[in-house]
Amino acid sequence: MTNEEYYTLIQPYADASEVLLARLNVLKHNLYSESLGQPVHNIQHRIKEKESMEEKLAGKGKEPTVMNAKDYLQDIAGVRVICYFVEDIYNLADALKRQADLIVIRECDYISNPKANGYRSYHIIVGIPVYCLDGMEYFPVEVQFRTMSMDFWASMEHRILYKMERDDREKLAAELKEYAENLVRIESRFEQYSDGHSVWKETVTNDIP
Numbered sequence: 459m460t461n462e463e464y465y466t467l468i469q470p471y472a473d474a475s476e477v478l479l480a481r482l483n484v485l486k487h488n489l490y491s492e493s494l495g496q497p498v499h500n501i502q503h504r505i506k507e508k509e510s511m512e513e514k515l516a517g518k519g520k521e522p523t524v525m526n527a528k529d530y531l532q533d534i535a536g537v538r539v540i541c542y543f544v545e546d547i548y549n550l551a552d553a554l555k556r557q558a559d560l561i562v563i564r565e566c567d568y569i570s571n572p573k574a575n576g577y578r579s580y581h582i583i584v585g586i587p588v589y590c591l592d593g594m595e596y597f598p599v600e601v602q603f604r605t606m607s608m609d610f611w612a613s614m615e616h617r618i619l620y621k622m623e624r625d626d627r628e629k630l631a632a633e634l635k636e637y638a639e640n641l642v643r644i645e646s647r648f649e650q651y652s653d654g655h656s657v658w659k660e661t662v663t664n665d666i667p
């Protein structure tokens with residue numbers, strides 16, 4: 459894949475990502491007014507680098523062509539939504555799935571069913587309609603919904619262990635699994651206090667002249 463081919467390839471994926479980000483922001487505002495709490499801590503997005511696409515295609519035994527990238531990679535555009543609580547994740551994901559012009563290509567709930575290593579996250583690959591001069595085409599965007607603690611664990615695990623060759627892999631993996639379990643416990647304690655969050659917010663709001 460030449461650089462020129464890469465940039466032509468990613469443009470509609472970047473456009474799809476922008477459309478999705480706008481919709482997520484609208485939902486974020488809607489859910490805020492309904493629940494009296496902010497559901498989203500932050501949203502990140504990225505377009506897969508050319509080298510990373512080529513590596514992933516090689517891993518799947520495919521030539522690094524534009525056609526193969528379109529056919530075999532569904533995470534060329536990626537959006538990560540970091541929420542406060544697990545409930546916020548399901549509310550947002552459900553609201554997104556109710557949007558009639560989007561298609562759900564694949565869904566994977568690693569929160570209800572965490573991976574054996576402790577990884578938790580809610581993944582949906584959505585097909586976003588992108589309208590251009592020639593008509594409409596769906597482009598996939600991979601959305602990863604996580605709480606802050608899921609993101610903390612996954613980001614660290616990605617950095618120090620995921621897809622890495624290490625002599626101490628087994629020991630480290632066991633340690634990380636234990637941390638993941640601890641984070642689930644901590645998260646559920648925070649969830650028990652979430653009503654208190656609204657009370658705090660009301661108090662602060664009342665103090666503003």
Ligand code: 0O2
Nearest residue numbers: 514531532533566573575577581611612613615616617620
């Ligand atoms: P990277 O480096 O983040 O891009 P796919 O091959 O993606 O079409 P797969 O592997 O079944 O299909 O998808 P899955 O399991 O839903 O994983 C998609 C992405 O979720 C991964 O992308 C990671 O970003 C993240 N992920 C999945 N499992 C783990 C995990 O155990 N640890 C961490 N830290 N992240 C995970 P990539 O392309 O594998 O990696």
